[in-house]
Amino acid sequence: MVVRQTRLKLQLSLNQAGIKGGISYQMIDRVEKGERIPSVDTLLRIAHALRTTAWALLKEAEERAKSSSSA
Numbered sequence: 001m002v003v004r005q006t007r008l009k010l011q012l013s014l015n016q017a018g019i020k021g022g023i024s025y026q027m028i029d030r031v032e033k034g035e036r037i038p039s040v041d042t043l044l045r046i047a048h049a050l051r052t053t054a055w056a057l058l059k060e061a062e063e064r065a066k067s068s069s070s071a
Contacts, residue, residue, distance in 0.1 A: 007049075014028050017050065
């Protein structure tokens with residue numbers, strides 16, 4: 001969810017993000033849908049494509065998980 005929202009905020013298609021990150025658009029799609037857990041390398045590539053850091057993506061995901069579990 002964090003990856004998708006960040007990608008959409010940057011107005012990047014799956015294909016554009018894949019090209020920027022050097023990975024397939026299918027992999028990004030699967031990560032966005034929660035069908036795949038990315039390796040560290042893939043997470044770093046996705047973060048690069050989204051002009052952010054892996055740490056920022058993980059932190060946002062953690063914050064969302066905390067807020068949804070306390071609701």
